[in-house]
Amino acid sequence: MELSVHHSIGELAASDWLSWFGDDYPFISHAFLLGLEQTGCTGANQGWQPSHLVLREANKVIAAVPAFLKTHSYGEYVFDWAWADAWERSGKRYYPKLVTAAPFTPASGPRVFLDPETPDALEKLVSAVGLWCRERELSSWHLLFCAEPVSDRLSDLGLHQRLTTQFHWYNHDYSSFDDFLATCSSRKRKNLRKERARVADQGLSIRTLSGREATAEDWRVFHRCYQHTYAKRSGHGGYLTREFFTDICPTLDSTVLVLADDDQGPVAGALYFQSSDTLYGRYWGCLREYEHLHFEACYYRGIEYCIERGLRRFDPGAQGEHKIQRGFEPTLTYSNHWVAAEEFNQALSAFCIREGEHVREYCEAARDLLPFKATE
Incomplete structure (x- = not known):
């Protein structure tokens, strides 16, 4: 297998990217990501160095992810400042880290392309990216605002799952x-x-x-x-x-x-x-x-x-409990996190489980504040 890294979306053909991720979700389209680069929104100087990853097996693409090397945690909306502090206090570097996300955009959508003819493509991708991160002494890999089915599969592969609550309107x-x-x-x-x-x-x-x-x-x-x-x-x-x-x-x-x-x-x-x-x-x-x-x-x-x-749906962005009384329903979002330092995994696993329980409880309680008429 070969994992290639591309420090500009322009290094990848728009037609290939389209075949992997489609053109419906706007925030990781080739045009959107290229536009961010061309206008100085992403890049090494902004702490968002494009590092898109493509995994090939026998010269065939079996997986791909949009990715960025990050030197900070701004513009992500899944907050890990406490994690960074824990790394630093233990004498380790948290930055740079690898982030798979739509820059500055807390909107769930496709994050991983997997070849449908390769049943274990996700397992091979996680293994390859983990090795790549270790070789470059990156602390971690974060996949933010994944679709729930992919997030659950990543969780099964050992990537810690974090939940957050947003408020979406449904038609x-x-x-x-x-x-x-x-x-x-x-x-x-x-x-x-x-x-x-x-x-x-x-x-x-x-x-x-x-x-x-x-x-x-x-x-x-x-x-x-x-x-x-x-x-x-x-x-x-x-x-x-x-x-x-x-x-x-x-x-x-x-x-x-x-x-x-x-x-x-x-x-x-x-x-x-x-x-x-x-x-x-x-x-x-x-x-x-x-x-x-x-x-x-x-x-x-x-x-x-x-x-x-x-x-069918209106996603107005992260946070904002004032949205509830205006008809926006509590909705769970999903992210997954791989860390290189084995000594942190047990503590992070316990943290993510406790956090997830609290988020689910909050999400359910928030539904009682919706403005809709009571139904029998």
Whole structure:
């Protein structure tokens, strides 16, 4: 077997990548990953060195994973800072580590290509990547936001499984936003309508555009909104560069841009991506604050978009318990973790099991806070 590493997605043919991962999930498409590289969002200087791995047996590709050498844990959304601290306190290096993920994107989706004609492809991949990590003295390999079936198989192979909770909206064949509201209790329904009405009362107008419909100025405005909000919240200008929004997003068929205007011009925006059955809410920013505008642009417009286009699920991103009362249901996400240091495995296994139990309990308890009418 031969494991090859590719420090740019451009080293791999787009047609090969397409045949391995398809084109439905937007965040590991060849165009998306290449766009991140070309606009300075990923690379060695950003601590996201592309290191995509392809496993061949008898000159045939039997497995492949998007991967990055990481020198920090930012932009991952499965938090391992305590792990890094434990490594450092024991005299070991935690960074660099290997991460299989969609950069800056906590959205579950395909993470591993496995040749359907090679039944043990996953076992061979785990063995080969583990050896590769040890040879390069990498502390660990993390596969973030995997599909549940793949995560369970990785868990069976000894990769620690971690669970987190997100809040997703599901389209139960609603015919309209009002049809969705009709499933909510009277008090919750009234609150949601009040929030939407308040946005209109403030004299705001909302536009929903496909990425190709949005003008160059629309994309420049959105970047300003994104950068302004990141700077206010996190003290930096965000992970994504202006060129990613202005040069790459307009070329991607998966982008949807929501912009809000007041009487002085654009004031806020939300950027979504879509697949054949799912809408992903990814980025929000505003130049001026308006009451409930965030909820309108990031949640209610997304729900309407799903209903109008028959999308089955709306994933608005990580965290945010305030989503529950707006109809977003607790949903488990899955990640898996391989570590080179055998002395940590027992402690990590116990930690992940305890954490998983707590996450499942929380997820179940959170369902009691949903706004829907009680059913018998």
